[in-house]
Amino acid sequence: MKLAADIPRHSDVLIIKATIITGAFLPVLADGAILVRAGKIMATGSSDELLTQFPDVKTLDASGYIIMPGLFNTHTHVALGFFRGLGHGKSNMIESFLFPAEKSLTPELLEPLSHSYIFDGLRAGVTSFVDHYYFSEGIGHAFEKFGVRGWIGETIADLGGAFSGRDSWDRAKNLIEKSSFGPLIRHVVSPHAADTVSPALLKECADYAKANNLTLHMHLSQTQGEFDRVQARDHVTPVEAAQRAGALGPRSLVVHLTSATKKDLKIIKESGATIGYCPTSTLLYDRLADIQTIHDLDIPLAIGTDCAASHDSADSLGEIKIAGLLARHQGVAISQLSPDHLLAMATTIPAAVLGVSAELGTLEVGKQADLIFLKESLSSEPKKNPLANVIYSMGARDVTHVMINGNWTLWNRNLPNLDHDELTSQYLAAVNEIQKRIRHSKQPNDGKPNGDKLNR
Numbered sequence: 001m002k003l004a005a006d007i008p009r010h011s012d013v014l015i016i017k018a019t020i021i022t023g024a025f026l027p028v029l030a031d032g033a034i035l036v037r038a039g040k041i042m043a044t045g046s047s048d049e050l051l052t053q054f055p056d057v058k059t060l061d062a063s064g065y066i067i068m069p070g071l072f073n074t075h076t077h078v079a080l081g082f083f084r085g086l087g088h089g090k091s092n093m094i095e096s097f098l099f100p101a102e103k104s105l106t107p108e109l110l111e112p113l114s115h116s117y118i119f120d121g122l123r124a125g126v127t128s129f130v131d132h133y134y135f136s137e138g139i140g141h142a143f144e145k146f147g148v149r150g151w152i153g154e155t156i157a158d159l160g161g162a163f164s165g166r167d168s169w170d171r172a173k174n175l176i177e178k179s180s181f182g183p184l185i186r187h188v189v190s191p192h193a194a195d196t197v198s199p200a201l202l203k204e205c206a207d208y209a210k211a212n213n214l215t216l217h218m219h220l221s222q223t224q225g226e227f228d229r230v231q232a233r234d235h236v237t238p239v240e241a242a243q244r245a246g247a248l249g250p251r252s253l254v255v256h257l258t259s260a261t262k263k264d265l266k267i268i269k270e271s272g273a274t275i276g277y278c279p280t281s282t283l284l285y286d287r288l289a290d291i292q293t294i295h296d297l298d299i300p301l302a303i304g305t306d307c308a309a310s311h312d313s314a315d316s317l318g319e320i321k322i323a324g325l326l327a328r329h330q331g332v333a334i335s336q337l338s339p340d341h342l343l344a345m346a347t348t349i350p351a352a353v354l355g356v357s358a359e360l361g362t363l364e365v366g367k368q369a370d371l372i373f374l375k376e377s378l379s380s381e382p383k384k385n386p387l388a389n390v391i392y393s394m395g396a397r398d399v400t401h402v403m404i405n406g407n408w409t410l411w412n413r414n415l416p417n418l419d420h421d422e423l424t425s426q427y428l429a430a431v432n433e434i435q436k437r438i439r440h441s442k443q444p445n446d447g448k449p450n451g452d453k454l455n456r
């Protein structure tokens with residue numbers, strides 16, 4: 001059976017004749033094969049080897065395709081798809097549109113509002129989304145509907161933001177402890193930022209994450225405003241405040257660090273935390289983090305896109321290309337920016353901070369079958385270095401098929417299990433409802449201290 005034919009409905013499949021990038025710093029298999037059984041990778045090798053070893057398994061001919069591990073989008077707010085096209089660096093957009101919009105949100109809107117950004121990510125090869133937002137149960141349902149992996153984190157804040165208060169922490173714990181999601185959905189603990197969360201609550205979040213073996217996912221030192229407010233409040237930097245609260249460690253995913261000092265970055269390095277890096281988003285609204293120092297210190301970077309207000313696309317593949325180019329612009333040595341380094345930002349590094357390195361991030365035997373397929377063409381030849389081609393010549397447009405947990409979630413760039421038109425009409429109805437509520441809302445902007453740029 002050829003990959004171009006109808007979607008196969010059998011669960012065990014031997015995929016043959018593909019170029020397989022098995023992972024960052026791992027071999028590329030020319031004329032490679034991969035056996036998927038019960039949602040897991042059971043064997044990899046050459047097509048001849050696996051055809052001989054498994055003569056009875058149904059085959060899928062993937063000649064003309066590159067297969068690689070599913071990508072992570074390590075920091076996003078998928079329900080903010082309705083901001084697409086409205087951001088682009090408008091400095092007052094957050095105050096004039098985002099805060100009133102967020103205050104108009106109600107839980108039932110979150111699932112349909114997530115449709116657009118998830119679809120966008122899936123068609124860019126994103127199989128794992130790490131989200132941070134309000135009413136995130138609906139976001140979890142949206143991830144399940146699409147068949148993608150989601151790490152959901154209810155935004156926790158007691159000093160600012162749209163739904164500030166101790167009850168945000170109660171909502172977050174309740175969601176984790178009463179979870180009824182299937183195996184694709186997992187939880188992270190998501191305090192908003194160092195200025196919008198009090199030191200006492202941040203410590204509670206950090207202690208809870210450690211006690212429950214969960215990743216702590218927070219914005220940190222995202223803006224100069226956050227830096228100044230924490231300095232004024234506690235006489236320390238946001239990074240020092242996080243350190244004091246016990247919020248920095250190997251399972252901490254701290255996002256942006258644009259206003260972090262060199263000393264702060266050393267603290268991050270010593271803690272073993274991973275930086276969530278969203279270059280397009282920070283470029284549009286503020287400034288890049290000190291990438292040279294981050295690379296010099298060899299702090300792990302995990303790629304994300306943030307939300308549609310600051311990045312109209314959920315394309316992690318495009319984002320690692322931008323990360324590579326920007327790092328060169330900041331003087332980082334090319335030896336630190338090989339295609340393998342860039343792929344690691346979207347695969348093995350996110351898997352490590354999420355505690356799932358044994359399951360995800362590479363195409364090795366025993367791991368979950370999260371595979372993405374890119375169609376080769378005249379524009380991607382010759383392929384002396386297939387991974388360099390994927391990052392620099394190809395892109396999201398070439399991702400044609402996606403398998404997650406052994407199930408086909410994208411087939412010829414379409415959703416095989418869902419009605420695209422219905423998803424679109426549900427999404428647009430939710431967008432219209434939000435816009436209607438905003439027009440009727442007379443709420444003043446009282447979202448301080450979260451009232452400076454960013455903190456998305």
Ligand SMILES: [Zn+2]
Pocket residue numbers: 075076077219306307455456
């Ligand atoms: Zn964010």
